[in-house]
Amino acid sequence: MTLVDFLLGLSFLPTVIRQRLLEIKKSQESQESANPTRESATSDESVQSPNSVDEGYIPSPGGPDSTLNTNSNSSVNGIMPEMERLGNDLPVTVLPVGEVAQSWQTLAQQYNFFQLEVHLKEGVDLAIRDRSGTSDPYVKFRIAGKTAYKSTIIYKNLNPKWDEKFTLPIDDINKPLDIFVLDRDRGFASDDPMGSVRIDLMSLEPECLNEKKLELKEASSVEFLGHILVDFIISPVKRPEDKESIRANTLSKRRKSENPSGSRKVKSQLWNGIVTITLLEGKNLIPMDDNGLSDPYVKFKLGSEKYKSKTEKGTLNPKWMEQFDVRLFEDQTNTLEISVWDKDVGSRDDIMGRSQIDISALNREETHHCDLELEDGAGTLSLLLTITGTSGTESISDLANFKHDPNTDRMLYKKYGILNSLKDLKDVGWLQVKVIKAQGLASADLGGKSDPFCVLELVNSRLQTQTLYKTLNPEWGKVFTFNAKDIHSILEVTVYDEDKHGSPEFLGKVEIPLLRVKNGERKYYALKDKKMRRRAKGAILLEMDFVFNSIKAAVRTVNPREEKYLEQDAKFKVSVLQYNLSRVTRLIGVILDTTKFINSCFQWESKARSTIAFASYLIIVWNFELYMVPVSILLLFGWKYVEVCITEKFTKAVEEDDYVESEDEEEAEKEEKKKRKEGATKSSFKEKLHTIEKVCQTIQNTLDDVACLGERVKNTFNYTVPWLSYLACIALLIIAIILYLIPLRLLLLAWGINKFTKKLRKPHAIPNNELMDFLSRIPSDNQLKHYQELRPENLRPDSPKKKR
Known part of the structure; x- marks a missing residue:
């Protein structure tokens, strides 16, 4: 008697499970009659399971770590080959382990970054998790403990067809890819696990299609959880400027052309650009609470990248003033999805409105002010959008593509000439900044290196260079242009170190008034610390050109300055208070000295001085x-x-x-800092x-x-x-x-x-x-x-x- 026959003999089994077991038995009998030797072959494959990494197991989220019991005498493992017979057999291309290892050894020496193209096809015979006899499955892909992608939810389906394609950046090929299938539960209940699997990326054949049928398993469970069909293509990331040399030259020649100095190679960033979103405010949002107000917050989604703003309580006209940096990948969608939600305590948040922006229609390396109308008249959102941080020689901001054109100079000087002083008064000037390189930056990483990138800010316009990895002397070679609305604005140039798992680390900064710019001068600027008081390590080489109309600039000077949206208020510090008090004291001292001088003239402390002052007063008043x-x-x-x-x-x-x-x-x-570490003690005293x-x-x-x-x-x-x-x-x-x-x-x-x-x-x-x-x-x-x-x-x- 087989295990299936034994289970069918149990009278208390639910009807759904009994029907499933009957299907398994029929499938088993038909395959045995067609190929009597299949069973022995299958059992041999099951013994080989420790080497097949794609069939491996990882614990479900929150579950304890454990390993798969591969004892062939176990009744649980005895049924697994029978379950594997269900579904269509996929043509999986498998390379011998030795060849795969040799291929990865070669690639790991040549490249630092990889990309994993994933095609999530479908799930087959997934587990039942709802009372209705179905599930609401979705899939999470996690790398290094962080969610890299989340699929859509297919409701009430045990054989969902996702058919989703996406690309994941891989910066450490030794870290496995964890795949979780979960059942979506509404309300306060957490989502139920439906099985998981772990993929060793180095088991995949590089630069080839790897079609996988992944069986789902769960810790301390004998339940058959079904399987999912996923295709993988893992390939190294090549810099665009190296593609031709890879095709034409040998490996040694390519290494020499990339790194003629013999120094260590520099990584190139995986993404094509950065979408900088500055969320300003919302106007006339719809009320969602009983008091006629709302607690709105905003969600942004671009491909697999998601961000959420803070919640503004009790308002229909919130002011967020927040900034987000979203990475832009080549093969992902160009639609930025924006949704406004109302925060509810004790229940699910309500959606207030949606909108979307096609960022492919926006000019790169330029800040755009967008006023978005939410669907169904749910209000408006104001935000700034900039697509910057582009890499590769095809980028419009790359200095290698820049060619000085005398005709362009003539057009600029004509545009901002005296004869055009009354045209477009807001367009005061034009600024071009060439960010060439930096030297001697501070090391922010453990290896004594940094991953620097440079950010340029002119009031609310914000552009940045690409990131160069593992170097203290980056050569960005970028050229940026700004429309100057005020010649008294300050160009802020800040160098950061990119942090993969947190916010960027500050390396240095310099502030340059536009009126101090000398056209065409290539100059090193020493970096300063955050407070602009002390010297920081390193210097940055810039070349700038600034053209403006003097009459427009004069008119703009006697009008209010452009407000910087993200300018932070000065925090209270005793030393700052004392410093400001001393400044005011000096000012009052000058006024008091002037008052004493005038009073001394009235008191005739010096007869000559008082006589001259008296005569001057009479002459001035008489002829005034x-x-x-x-x-x-x-x-x-x-x-x-x-x-x-x-x-x-x-x-x-x-x-x-x-x-x-x-x-x-x-x-x-x-x-x-000590106050922050003391935490939540004496909260009432802290409020006072x-x-x-x-x-x-x-x-x-x-x-x-x-x-x-x-x-x-x-x-x-x-x-x-x-x-x-x-x-x-x-x-x-x-x-x-x-x-x-x-x-x-x-x-x-x-x-x-x-x-x-x-x-x-x-x-x-x-x-x-x-x-x-x-x-x-x-x-x-x-x-x-x-x-x-x-x-x-x-x-x-x-x-x-x-x-x-």
Whole structure:
């Protein structure tokens, strides 16, 4: 009697299982009559199961680690060959283990990255997990403990047909691929495991189609769980520029052409680009809660990459201000799926609206502002999208493809010439940045190397280079262009180390005001730390060109600055509060000294000084005209200009040691880290402390605003930014002429009419103060320290071949 006959004799078995056993018995009898020798062959194959990795076993999620019992005397293993006979036999291409190992040994020496193309076809005779006698199966693919892909859910089907194709990046070929089949359960119940299997990637034949029929197994279970049909193609990732040399040359020649210096080879990134998503805000979302509000959050999906925003509670007009970086692969979908959800506690989250963007229709290396209408009038979403970080010589941002064209230069100078000053006032200028290379970067990895990439930010526009692996001297060779809306913007260049399992690690940064750009100058910039106070390791080589229209720039200067969406508020620190207090104290000291000087004239402490002051007062008041006010300020500018010209030659440039952060600030940082480690103890006391910190932060920021205002007025007269000081002189001269020629009564009438009718003429105009907008472009003393350039250290000279 076979095991199937024994089970059929049990009267308490459910009808579904009994029918399944009858099918197994009929199939067994028909195959035995057709091929009597099949049973012995099958038993031999079952003994060989330890070597067939695709038929292996891994524990289900959350289950304890265990191994498959391969005892042939076990009744459980006795039925497995019978179950394997079901379904269609697949033509599987199997290479002898020796040849596969030899192929992998050769490939592992040549390549660092691989890609695994997966075709998930279908499942056959999957396990029943629902009361209805069916299941809702889906498949998860995991590598190194992380979910790399999740299939769609096929509802109420034991023979699901997925027919899904996708590609997984493989950076460690020794890590196995774990495949889990799960049954989707609604509500609070967790999804039920339906079986799993582990694939040793090095058991697959490289660069060939591997068709697999994978039997599902589960820890401590004798249940037949069915199998899934999956195709695999694993192949090394070749850089585009090496394809022709691979076909034409031998292996030794190719290695020489890739790495002529004999140094260790550099990995190339697996993805084709980065989609940077800056989620700004939502407007007029639909209410989902009883109070007429919602708790919205947003989900993004591009291929297998998924991201979720934070939840904004109790609002229909949320402001998220979050940024996500999504990797873009060549063979994945180009549709970015966006969905807005309402967060519910104790029940399933409700969907509020959907939308999607075809990113293939967007220009690369350019930031796009998108206002998306959600389906069925569910509101709008505002976000910024940038496709950047592209790799390969076919990329438009690759410096190898860049050719200087004199016609382009002529068109640019014509576009931003004086004759086009009234066309498109928002298009102020054009900036081109060539990110050539960096030297001497800090090592962030255990091997003493880094995986650096460079990010360029101009207010809300954000572009980045590709990642170069295992190097401290990367040569990116990229060229980027920005549309400059304000010539007083700051170009932020930051170098990061890519981390596979977390956020990038900071390596260094430099801030460059656009007005300091010297066209065509190739220059090394020394990197600084996060606070822009101390020197960081390394320097970056940049070449920039900046063209702008002066009249458009002047008009933009007296209008509000463009808001940087992701700018973080300064956190409260005792050292920062003390520093801001000292800045305000210095400002008040100047005002008090001026007041004392005027009072000394009234007190006749010096008879000569008081006599001159008294005579000057009488002459000025007797002959005073309104136009003399701007003329007096002009005279002050002239006096300061002469002073700057004389003292500039004797002024020492600010060095790094002159503005290193204080020890108090370092101590404050250590205290803050200790507070974070203390965790959830004394929560009520922490809430009170947080309230006090908020008040102190407000005081700190107010002192900073007051100090910055005083420093900006001082720096205006000191010609810290000559362009702005010259603009102020021209404006004062024009104001003086107008006041001299036009009566004050008419000027007041014109001013009043403009103010009263501005809201009628421009309903959406932002109320502003032109003087404060002008002063906001003048850097404070603290900002000047950020922009201060340090001398690069320990630079290796360029070889003659690389010099241009």
